[in-house]
Amino acid sequence: GERECGEKSGEEWVAIESDSSNVLKRPDLHRMMETTAQKLRLMGGTVELVDIGEQELPNGQTLALPKVVTATFGTDPNKHTVCVYGHVDVQPAKLEDGWATDPYNLTDINGNLYGRGASDNKAPVLAWIHAVEAYQALSMELPVNVKFVIEGMEETGSNGLDAMILAQRDTFFSDVDYIIISDCGWLSRRPALTYGTRGNCYFFAEVEGPKQDLHSGVYGGTVIEPMTDLIGILDTLISPSGKILIPGIREAVAPLSDEEWKMYQDIQFDMDSYKNKIGVTQLMYSNKVDLLAHMWRYPTVSVHGIEGAFSDSGSKTVIPAKVTAKFSIRQVPNMDPAMVKKQVTDYLHSVFAKRKSPNKLKVTMVIGAKPWLADTQHPLYEAGKAAVKRVFDMDPDLIREGGTIPIARTFQDVTGKSIIMMPIGGFDDGLHSQNEKMSRYNYIEGTKLFIAYLNEVSQIKKTSV
């Protein structure tokens, strides 16, 4: 049955440590793409593993990118053609980060399936596959042609995918009418359709001083320490109350309209349950509209960590010679990553210059992903509302996503096609953190939603495309 079949694939897929940020795991990632392609081949799809070239590593070496899997089910010109986008690479995960179970061994606890990538994005990709399988198992013709484009570099910025989409714009993508993305989650227990995402500019700020690490007893007091400089400049990015201090960033943000304010006010969102979920006593904003707005449509700065400093447990008396901070700024309309890159770089260099340090600062932007916004009145969204109504017997929340799904923006810019984001992940799935999971409920009902959605899309009038 669907249940057993879905679980078996889920186990097999989660067991592959397809961490795209770790170059040592690249063979696993290649295996993940091949496994995905093979699954689609066995279902009778026309499948290709598209070579998208190599990536250059910071040390100058090159490494083969994971191939992109494309698949086609049906080519009837009288039907609409949808293209489902998904990714099968994952964020890093280690048991010692605080996982209750082995992150690469899908584990069922009380109806939740725990494992890295379970929700982001392996189960949603499998749910789409199961939707096609369901039509096949019932010997029903697919109501629309279904294409898949599955990549393996999403977690590190979809390296190579933009060029592939551009290259295949007039071939694989030429007959595609709609793009569907299910790489996000609900806001509450209520199903949702997502009409916007934030972009992300990810920065490395490297401060380099002595030619090698030094003993802090022997040298402390005589050298200007790179860590002190780095902390000094990081402390100028954002105020304790969340105000971004980099000139020009806040000025670029589109103002919140009264309509938007009203819409946010009407969304079902429980502040207390949100607080409980993340385990904090106080949020950055104490009212719903401010909080949702800062989650979805305002930029923010997060400092992720520092490479090159002492990061293990225990005590080490070292002056690190070269330290690299990793931080990112979420992007919203009307920010422009190229402008943000310049604003951040100029600002940090000016702040650093005031320190009169002999150390060297290097600021690089390693990801520059634009935000995306859709029209919720489009027939694609009306079809989505109808499918949700059919499966869940309720109206969906119309929400935005704080995270970045940069490929939405690329699809829009390159193919000119309309896009819908139709999440099936739970609001508490723990993406990118410890104990990521997908509930059986969301996995199974989500599959039903996709089955119903294909049917709804088939009823969109061809003229309204």
Next chain:
Amino acid sequence: GERECGEKSGEEWVAIESDSSNVLKRPDLHRMMETTAQKLRLMGGTVELVDIGEQELPNGQTLALPKVVTATFGTDPNKHTVCVYGHVDVQPAKLEDGWATDPYNLTDINGNLYGRGASDNKAPVLAWIHAVEAYQALSMELPVNVKFVIEGMEETGSNGLDAMILAQRDTFFSDVDYIIISDCGWLSRRPALTYGTRGNCYFFAEVEGPKQDLHSGVYGGTVIEPMTDLIGILDTLISPSGKILIPGIREAVAPLSDEEWKMYQDIQFDMDSYKNKIGVTQLMYSNKVDLLAHMWRYPTVSVHGIEGAFSDSGSKTVIPAKVTAKFSIRQVPNMDPAMVKKQVTDYLHSVFAKRKSPNKLKVTMVIGAKPWLADTQHPLYEAGKAAVKRVFDMDPDLIREGGTIPIARTFQDVTGKSIIMMPIGGFDDGLHSQNEKMSRYNYIEGTKLFIAYLNEVSQIKKTSV
């Protein structure tokens, strides 16, 4: 011969990864103590492996401390008795930190022996052993009774050693006249005697927020991030020009006397070669006296790193839930670690309170080691000067040590015996950093110095003890 024998022991000792800060390496550390004991037993010493109990880990578990090795060569009551202190544990080291060679495979490159612990402190301990062996090989009676006390927890604060010294004050240490420590290095190519060391207060500042790591896209903007808080408080410890900002710290420092100023002025110290050695274009101070004073007799703050944040290469879009900064403040007369603990804790909590963050701050002092200062006119130092003159045909520099050798202070306080620090490490040995080494020249001439020094000490008048 001495050369081959010394090299063989050096290889064997460096091959043991006796990292005392890594609890997973504790079996290697136990093996290191046993290897040391066995070496001394085979030389005919009276050897004991002294059980010093357990340490408590931050998670509440306990772990057996490495035993302390004591050894006695000769008990003639008509002779002086010296006790050589050393340690055979090492700092962490990984090839990927930037070592040119495997840190645990002693490698000879152009007369330098590279390996973790080569200079700090395995070769100096072996040189003392070779000094005794030299008398034995020549069938000469030792001119003084020689004792050894060798520990395995120096790099993490000599856990358990203070209590052991106190416990054996009236037994093993009762007939000891002088303590000799060779756990430091020269200032230049000129041999040196060391008459002072800085202490160290090592702090953990932990900021804890959400109950687990969060996706920075999904949650960024809604939570008060622990990393932002931690960076904010770390940035208040020290100014860009090296001024410590914690109230009370600078006020406690003994003023620099005119005599001291004159003495520093006369020390042979090449600022340009110091800059070249560490690879910087500018130091914290541009004149010799200020620089030496801030290296030896003023406190300083070093931030070593942050545990719990993202520290690998690549990019991860995480909001770390709990982050712990590691920083330390070097101690000089007349600072008091107990007072420093209070000053730092109170200050950080007051700075943190101003942020009005809901996150929790915990400040702990994990090491609190006092500074140490000796009288350079003492017969022990006169004997040192004579031994240097004999082996190197020059007068030693009288220097201080920026690093911490806390056990000197304990020996002084508990046994009341006089102490001398007689380094043989080179000024460029890279302690605690990548590519640590000991030169063959310093290893061999250092062994000769120790042989000569035992002879010089035997000539100190008994009354002057």
